[in-house]
Amino acid sequence: MNCPECQDLLQRRLDGDLPPARTALDGHLAECAECRARHIAAQRLADGLRLLPRPVPPAGLAQRIVSRALEQRRTDRAWRRRTWTAAAVAAGLLLLVLAGYQLNRSGVFDDPGGRGSASREGATPRAKKTARARHDHAPGGKGGPFLNETIQEAGTAALALTRRTAGETVAQARRLLPGSTLTLPPLKPETPLTPALDPSAESLRQAGQGMTAGLRPVAASARRAFGLFLREIAPMNPEPQSGS
Amino acid sequence: VSSEEAVLVRRCLRGEAEAVQTLVERFQSEVFGLCVRLLNHRHDAEDVTQEVFLRVFRSLRRWDSQRPLKPWIMGIAVNRCRTWMVQRARRPELVDYLHDTAPGPAADDSAELVSEIQAALGELRLEYRSVFVLFHEHGQAYEDIAAALDRPVGTIKTWLHRARLEVLDRLRRRGMISEVNHELP
Numbered sequence: 001m002n003c004p005e006c007q008d009l010l011q012r013r014l015d016g017d018l019p020p021a022r023t024a025l026d027g028h029l030a031e032c033a034e035c036r037a038r039h040i041a042a043q044r045l046a047d048g049l050r051l052l053p054r055p056v057p058p059a060g061l062a063q064r065i066v067s068r069a070l071e072q073r074r075t076d077r078a079w080r081r082r083t084w085t086a087a088a089v090a091a092g093l094l095l096l097v098l099a100g101y102q103l104n105r106s107g108v109f110d111d112p113g114g115r116g117s118a119s120r121e122g123a124t125p126r127a128k129k130t131a132r133a134r135h136d137h138a139p140g141g142k143g144g145p146f147l148n149e150t151i152q153e154a155g156t157a158a159l160a161l162t163r164r165t166a167g168e169t170v171a172q173a174r175r176l177l178p179g180s181t182l183t184l185p186p187l188k189p190e191t192p193l194t195p196a197l198d199p200s201a202e203s204l205r206q207a208g209q210g211m212t213a214g215l216r217p218v219a220a221s222a223r224r225a226f227g228l229f230l231r232e233i234a235p236m237n238p239e240p241q242s243g244s
Numbered sequence: 245v246s247s248e249e250a251v252l253v254r255r256c257l258r259g260e261a262e263a264v265q266t267l268v269e270r271f272q273s274e275v276f277g278l279c280v281r282l283l284n285h286r287h288d289a290e291d292v293t294q295e296v297f298l299r300v301f302r303s304l305r306r307w308d309s310q311r312p313l314k315p316w317i318m319g320i321a322v323n324r325c326r327t328w329m330v331q332r333a334r335r336p337e338l339v340d341y342l343h344d345t346a347p348g349p350a351a352d353d354s355a356e357l358v359s360e361i362q363a364a365l366g367e368l369r370l371e372y373r374s375v376f377v378l379f380h381e382h383g384q385a386y387e388d389i390a391a392a393l394d395r396p397v398g399t400i401k402t403w404l405h406r407a408r409l410e411v412l413d414r415l416r417r418r419g420m421i422s423e424v425n426h427e428l429p
Contacts, residue, residue, distance in 0.1 A: 011405050011408065014408055037416055037421060038409075038412055038416075040421040041412040041413075041415045041416050041420070041421045042408070042412055044357060044415055044420055044421055045361065045408070045411060045412060045415060047354075047357065048354070048357040048358055048360070048361040049361065049380050049381070051354050051357065051358050052358055052361065052362070052381065053358075054273070054277055054381070055276055055277045055280035055281075055286065055289070056273070056276075057272050057273055057276040057290075057293070058290060061272060061276070061290060061293065061294075062265065062268045062269050062272050064294065065268050065272070065293070065294050065297045065298075066261065066264050066265050066268055068294060068298060069264050069268075069297060069298060069301045070259070070261055070264060072298055072301065072302065073259055073301070076302070
């Protein structure tokens with residue numbers, strides 16, 4: 001056995017492996033003072049490691065850690081909630097801005113029918129918009145047609161939905177209370193909606209037009225979804241009361 | 245990996261105080277003991293132990309449930325100790341009056357031997373010391389230490405062998421050996 005082999009054996013012993021060749025090791029240790037000194041030191045080290053006192057955590061450390069960990073969890077959750085809310089608001093605002101910008105670029109705000117002076121050839125888009133705004137704003141002009149048309153449309157749809165829902169409710173009530181004489185007061189079918197927007201400032205009108213153009217598809221989708229929802233609702237069939 | 249550990253972790257992630265308490269109590273001795281050895285300062289070890297567990301709970305979602313929990317926690321402890329030592333090196337040295345790892349009086353030289361071993365460990369570079377303590381005091385296998393320190397097993401073996409030789413050389417220089425016996429347990 002040589003010195004490197006002896007060193008390897010020393011490491012294996014400290015690893016906890018038992019050496020297979022005891023005689024060869026003893027022979028080498030008897031001859032090599034350096035290796036012998038190391039092996040003796042290794043034995044002392046093994047003895048000392050067994051004597052090393054294990055540090056004991058101070059009393060109450062675990063409780064302090066638990067309290068801080070739970071507090072940290074609460075703080076993290078609150079912070080995450082605030083972050084998500086802020087991100088959602090920011091994303092919504094960004095979408096609105098992008099939608100407005102896109103609509104503005106695609107010319108939705110421009111007069112499609114070429115009304116008034118806006119239709120003159122050679123007029124810039126900005127001039128067209130300004131001219132049309134003046135036309136709409138003028139007495140006798142159409143007065144914010146886009147938004148008012150949309151409101152009118154929404155009002156008509158709401159009226160139809162209300163009438164239908166009320167009719168169904170009355171029908172259910174009649175089934176529940178057979179003896180009652182519930183009648184639905186007649187609704188004026190063609191109740192005109194007064195113009196909700198009286199444009200007083202050009203900037204406000206333009207903003208309204210932008211919002212209208214942006215919300216029109218959303219409103220249409222919402223109407224369709226609501227209609228589907230009403231169709232999907234199972235009609236309420238009350239259990240017939242026994243004995244009545 | 246025991247499914248019990250995975251269940252405990254899931255409960256901790258749900259914020260159950262009882263599970264958090266269980267996890268802390270299960271590993272606090274190991275973490276605190278490692279921190280005391282690596283930092284050689286009991287008060288610092290207490291602070292770092294708290295930091296370690298806060299980091300553990302914050303990172304619990306990243307724990308690989310296919311691997312045991314203890315090496316993962318010990319790895320975090322070694323990293324926190326390393327960071328703490330870097331920060332401490334920038335501050336004035338504090339005397340640790342609370343250091344209590346010195347053993348009580350003994351008839352033989354065992355107290356001196358323990359003291360020399362602790363001093364020798366204090367002289368080792370952090371990687372060697374971490375491996376030495378994890379292997380000899382915490383009974384961690386090479387593979388677990390490698391996982392904890394994110395190093396190959398071969399590197400861990402090399403570090404441990406060098407650490408032992410440095411400790412042995414110090415014991416020899418300090419006259420802690422006698423020629424009477426060279427039997428290893």
